[in-house]
Amino acid sequence: MPTVSDSARRAGLRLERSRASRQFEGQGFRNTAPVGPGLQGNPLPLLGEYFFGGTQRTPPAPLPVDDPRGTWARAPDTGLRVTWLGHSTMLLEVDGARVLTDPVFGDRASPVSFAGPKRFHATPVPVDALPDLDAVLVSHDHYDHLCRSTIQALAKRRVPFVTALGVGRHLEAFGVAPELITELDWWEEHRVGPVAFRAAPSQHFSGRGLGDRNTTLWASWVLTTDKHRLFFSGDTGLTTEFEEIGRRCGPFDLVMLEVGAFHPSWGGIHLGPENALKAHAMLGGGTLMPVHWGTFNLALHAWDEPAETLVRLATEQQVRLFTPGLGRSLEPSRVEGVTPWWREVGEPRLVPRLAP
Numbered sequence: 001m002p003t004v005s006d007s008a009r010r011a012g013l014r015l016e017r018s019r020a021s022r023q024f025e026g027q028g029f030r031n032t033a034p035v036g037p038g039l040q041g042n043p044l045p046l047l048g049e050y051f052f053g054g055t056q057r058t059p060p061a062p063l064p065v066d067d068p069r070g071t072w073a074r075a076p077d078t079g080l081r082v083t084w085l086g087h088s089t090m091l092l093e094v095d096g097a098r099v100l101t102d103p104v105f106g107d108r109a110s111p112v113s114f115a116g117p118k119r120f121h122a123t124p125v126p127v128d129a130l131p132d133l134d135a136v137l138v139s140h141d142h143y144d145h146l147c148r149s150t151i152q153a154l155a156k157r158r159v160p161f162v163t164a165l166g167v168g169r170h171l172e173a174f175g176v177a178p179e180l181i182t183e184l185d186w187w188e189e190h191r192v193g194p195v196a197f198r199a200a201p202s203q204h205f206s207g208r209g210l211g212d213r214n215t216t217l218w219a220s221w222v223l224t225t226d227k228h229r230l231f232f233s234g235d236t237g238l239t240t241e242f243e244e245i246g247r248r249c250g251p252f253d254l255v256m257l258e259v260g261a262f263h264p265s266w267g268g269i270h271l272g273p274e275n276a277l278k279a280h281a282m283l284g285g286g287t288l289m290p291v292h293w294g295t296f297n298l299a300l301h302a303w304d305e306p307a308e309t310l311v312r313l314a315t316e317q318q319v320r321l322f323t324p325g326l327g328r329s330l331e332p333s334r335v336e337g338v339t340p341w342w343r344e345v346g347e348p349r350l351v352p353r354l355a356p
Helices: 004-020 044-052 148-155 168-173 241-249 272-283 305-317
Strands: 080-086 089-094 097-101 135-138 161-164 181-184 189-192 195-200 220-224 229-232 254-258 287-291
Touching (some): 135 195, 181 189, 195 241, 241 272, 272 305, 287 305
Parallel strands (some): 135 161, 161 181, 254 287
Antiparallel strands (some): 089 097, 189 195
């Protein structure tokens, strides 16, 4: 059983590692560019949108959700299969390893169970129905990416966790054994089985309450095996550092980029569809999968606007999209064209077929 002195020693080492990071300045981490988490511009129009915008910020009917367990029972033919479980939570099956990203299975993205953004749909499977995992990846510490109840359930499995500097203190507090936690600074790498995890730059912020702003690092992530290269953005705004990531780590078979919870007033810390396509080009292309949308009401846009805007722009730019429905377990290289599952909820519309 860990003692108080063991916990204090780990906290001291964690702080020492954080202070040694090039991204640490003063009392916390910072972005490379001078971008903060606050609103940009006059907040009054934003308040008007909030109260009088009139957009459909939640789905008008239940979302279609599949159960992937039957597919999980057999190995992917191509070595790469993805199951989108909602928001930024994915089960990645890559060359024999299973990696769970930013696991949020709770009902709300919130510090409390009775208030805060509530999910639009049930999780495709409960936490205890997940298959055996080789690793859990946590990009940063925000509530819609790091869920206490989910981590507590996963901690019982004694699965390795990979995350950014400082986030391990949350994982440890939620019951994850310290020896199973690996924290990385940007450009550091750690291997779990056949998968090498590399933390890479992103442009965001961190914090779960009053007084802990930016005390943990945020990161984007490169996952590499002998046969595949994947990129997962976590949360980020548009940064020229994507060009360096593409040069050092690309090309990528699959690029998973956040497209939801965007607005010009916080354009420096979230991509949105237009900037996601710019980031995709800077990373060197590859199949693009939109994430961080369709599960929680975290912004002022219509719930399906990120997907609709991305499809329109990607069609114009001839970018290959991969848009699996919730719980659909698919191999990206076997899917051609856009699957507009979100349109089953409202009025059906045609989607142009993209060139493979």
